[in-house]
Amino acid sequence: xxxxxxxxxxxxxxxxQPLLFIAGPCVIESDQLVMDVxxxxxxxxxxxxxxxxxxxxxxxxxxxSLHSFRGPGLEAGLELLARVxxxxxxxxxxxxxxxAQAEPVAAVCRIVQIPxxxxxxxxxxxxxxxxxxxxxxxxxxxxxQFVAPEDTIHIVRKCEDSGNPNILLTERGTTFGYGxxxxxxxxxxxxxxxxxxxxxxxxxxxxxxGGPSTGGQREMVAPLARAAVAAGCDGVFxxxxxxxxxxxxxxxxxxxxxxxxxxxxxxxxxxxxVLKMLP
Numbered sequence: 513x514x515x516x517x518x519x520x521x522x523x524x525x526x527x528x529q530p531l532l533f534i535a536g537p538c539v540i541e542s543d544q545l546v547m548d549v550x551x552x553x554x555x556x557x558x559x560x561x562x563x564x565x566x567x568x569x570x571x572x573x574x575x576x577s578l579h580s581f582r583g584p585g586l587e588a589g590l591e592l593l594a595r596v597x598x599x600x601x602x603x604x605x606x607x608x609x610x611x612a613q614a615e616p617v618a619a620v621c622r623i624v625q626i627p628x629x630x631x632x633x634x635x636x637x638x639x640x641x642x643x644x645x646x647x648x649x650x651x652x653x654x655x656x657q658f659v660a661p662e663d664t665i666h667i668v669r670k671c672e673d674s675g676n677p678n679i680l681l682t683e684r685g686t687t688f689g690y691g692x693x694x695x696x697x698x699x700x701x702x703x704x705x706x707x708x709x710x711x712x713x714x715x716x717x718x719x720x721x722g723g724p725s726t727g728g729q730r731e732m733v734a735p736l737a738r739a740a741v742a743a744g745c746d747g748v749f750x751x752x753x754x755x756x757x758x759x760x761x762x763x764x765x766x767x768x769x770x771x772x773x774x775x776x777x778x779x780x781x782x783x784x785x786v787l788k789m790l791p
Contacts, residue, residue: 514668514677514708517746518650520622521603523563525680525747526709528790531783532747533557533776534605534623534652534711536567538762539583546592549752549769550600556773557602562780565623566602567749568593572761573609574629581760586613594620605652611639618643628654628684628716631667641674652680654713657687661699668706681706682749683740684713691721695736697743704744711747712740715765728764730756734775741782744790748779 517526525532537549550566557564570589572582583589593604605623608614609630617624624640631637631653640651653667664681671679681703685693695717703710714737720727737748753759756766767775 514672514679514706516707516709518678518680518709520563520565520650525563527746528787529746530562531741531745531779532709532711533562533564533779534567534747534749535564535752535772537753537759538751538766539569539572539581539760540589540592541581541583541760543592545754546596547600549754550596550602552769553752553772554600554602556776559773560776560780562776564602566593566596566600566604567606567625567751569607569761571609574627586616590616590620597622608636608640611635614639614643618647618649621649623650623652623680625682626651626653628656628682631656632659634670637667637670638674641671641676641679644678645674645676650678650680651676652682652711654682654684654716655699655703657685657693661696661702664703665706668708679708680711680747681708682711682713683717683745684749685717685719687721693717693719693721695740697739700740700743700745704746709746711749712737712745713749714740715749715751715762715767718765719762720764726762726764728762730764730767733765733767734778737775737779738782741779742786744786750775 517524603622607625688694718729718732751766753766756763
């Protein structure tokens with residue numbers, strides 16, 4: 513059986529628990545950006561007495577254009593991410609794209625993330641689950657845009673069978689025609705029925721796929737995040753950047769860092785109300 517709630521450092525995420533937040537810039541652009549954003553998120557976490565896990569990618573392997581910025585790569589990226597818990601005090605997560613990346617990433621990150629496009633790759637899911645099990649950490653699988661929420665049970669079973677019952681599922685929208693994603697909030701309780709905590713990805717859900725680079729509707733992040741918390745999600749994933757319009761990846765979707773505290777405060781208040789209503 514999956515573990516619910518799961519333990520992430522000194523916090524817990526899942527049934528009956530406060531919200532978990534996963535936040536950070538889409539891709540590692542520089543050491544300075546990572547440390548500055550992580551530092552500010554740590555301040556917000558302390559001010560709001562909430563759990564924030566820092567996220568940034570060492571490689572954006574699924575970029576639309578061959579010429580798009582991808583990040584510093586595995587070795588340099590993990591070296592930098594490893595500094596965040598030590599110097600800033602936040603747990604970290606990042607995504608993997610190949611099975612061989614699972615072990616080194618699990619050695620550094622409290623949560624190892626499987627991208628939505630790759631969540632049906634059995635070898636990748638098994639490698640992530642096996643590696644995180646060895647380090648006592650968590651695997652977070654994003655629901656593919658083309659998979660029904662009830663069918664994510666197969667992903668959960670793959671992780672369990674590979675030795676790790678500490679699993680998060682993340683809802684990030686469903687493909688609706690060309691260049692559009694929609695969020696069916698029924699996905700949250702449907703995936704929670706697998707007895708795992710469910711995270712809502714508020715920034716990738718507002719993507720507008722297609723064209724030479726992915727667009728997005730940043731103004732829709734807050735309404736969707738509030739709706740997801742009202743629907744009972746256990747955590748919220750959002751990417752943030754001090755200057756999203758100058759970001760090297762997913763700028764149109766990211767929340768300006770200056771606006772994160774206010775949004776998190778709203779979501780925490782909503783979660784308090786929702787927990788009083790849940791059985």
